[in-house]
Amino acid sequence: MHELSIAENVFEIAGESLIINRGKKLRSVKIKVGELAGVVPESLQFCFTAIAKGTAMEDAKLKIEKMPIIVHCFDCGKDSTVGNFIFQCPGCENPNVEVISGNELQVVEIEIDV
Amino acid sequence: MAIVTIERKVLEKNDELAEQNRELFRKSATFVINLVSSPGSGKTSLLEKTIESLKGKIKIAVIEGDVQTDLDAQRVAKFDVPVVQLVTNGGCHLDAKLVQDAVSRLELDGVNLLVIENVGNLVCPAGYDLGEAMKVVVASTTEGDDKPLKYPAMFRNASVLIINKIDLLPYLNCNLAELKKNALQINPNLAVFEVSCTTGSGIKEWSDWLFART
Numbered sequence: 001m002h003e004l005s006i007a008e009n010v011f012e013i014a015g016e017s018l019i020i021n022r023g024k025k026l027r028s029v030k031i032k033v034g035e036l037a038g039v040v041p042e043s044l045q046f047c048f049t050a051i052a053k054g055t056a057m058e059d060a061k062l063k064i065e066k067m068p069i070i071v072h073c074f075d076c077g078k079d080s081t082v083g084n085f086i087f088q089c090p091g092c093e094n095p096n097v098e099v100i101s102g103n104e105l106q107v108v109e110i111e112i113d114v
Numbered sequence: 115m116a117i118v119t120i121e122r123k124v125l126e127k128n129d130e131l132a133e134q135n136r137e138l139f140r141k142s143a144t145f146v147i148n149l150v151s152s153p154g155s156g157k158t159s160l161l162e163k164t165i166e167s168l169k170g171k172i173k174i175a176v177i178e179g180d181v182q183t184d185l186d187a188q189r190v191a192k193f194d195v196p197v198v199q200l201v202t203n204g205g206c207h208l209d210a211k212l213v214q215d216a217v218s219r220l221e222l223d224g225v226n227l228l229v230i231e232n233v234g235n236l237v238c239p240a241g242y243d244l245g246e247a248m249k250v251v252v253a254s255t256t257e258g259d260d261k262p263l264k265y266p267a268m269f270r271n272a273s274v275l276i277i278n279k280i281d282l283l284p285y286l287n288c289n290l291a292e293l294k295k296n297a298l299q300i301n302p303n304l305a306v307f308e309v310s311c312t313t314g315s316g317i318k319e320w321s322d323w324l325f326a327r328t
Contacts, residue, residue, distance in 0.1 A: 013124065036267040038267050088299075109119045
């Protein structure tokens with residue numbers, strides 16, 4: 001249940017931005033969530049709504065953009081999306097790869113009423 | 115209606131505090147490991163055996179993380195090492211702030227090795243940097259050989275895999291070769307140790323490896 005702690009962080013980041021931009025109401029928050037971040041979108045929305053209750057952010061929808069795992073192969077230099085958590089280059093089957101996407105947990109943008 | 119671009123990491127505060135911790139550890143030349151596993155795989159037993167094995171060679175301190183009780187801190191305190199117990203009261207992982215608070219209650223000067231025993235959980239602690247040098251994941255043979263495939267993020271983020279309870283292999287449906295293959299498929303760079311905290315087998319190899327890093 002680390003979605004609660006993640007929701008608290010999203011609430012803080014979105015809240016700061018809402019105040020700075022003199023927004024009256026928060027409509028939505030766009031979040032990038034990597035496949036390796038271990039976050040359940042439904043739980044995150046549930047926790048966020050619970051935290052935001054009674055504030056200008058209570059009706060906000062979390063728009064979650066799932067980010068696939070992409071690895072960079074040190075052998076052939078290609079970047080490829082991998083499924084099933086098989087961390088190797090799909091082209092040359094080399095395990096000498098670096099994960100360049102899939103760990104994301106990032107607030108991208110918010111939609112507000114001004 | 116307006117759209118405001120933010121582009122901020124959700125856990126940026128944690129990451130910032132983790133960097134502060136890392137700087138503290140660097141100043142005191144303390145090697146820090148974040149010990150993670152599912153509940154009951156033997157983190158505390160491994161810690162007890164490791165302390166026994168390294169006692170007199172280096173100075174060790176411990177931060178214990180649990181959802182409730184200070185039972186683990188009591189176990190470790192018997193070995194006469196400084197220990198701070200963190201109780202998360204339901205929280206499923208330690209974060210950098212909790213560790214920073216615990217560190218302020220420890221005298222780090224002269225401590226060569228700090229072991230942070232995380233809350234037993236293979237999901238949530240994977241995403242929270244504590245400022246450690248590396249994550250050490252413990253998987254016990256009683257959990258079966260498919261744990262790395264079920265919890266890839268944790269095994270991908272760890273540097274060391276300790277396979278515990280190898281003395282029980284004759285009684286279990288756990289295939290050791292399969293367990294290692296699964297783990298190395300997720301993370302080919304894992305250093306793997308096979309140990310039994312009951313018989314003491316493999317503890318010396320692991321302790322020597324750890325000692326060489328302090």
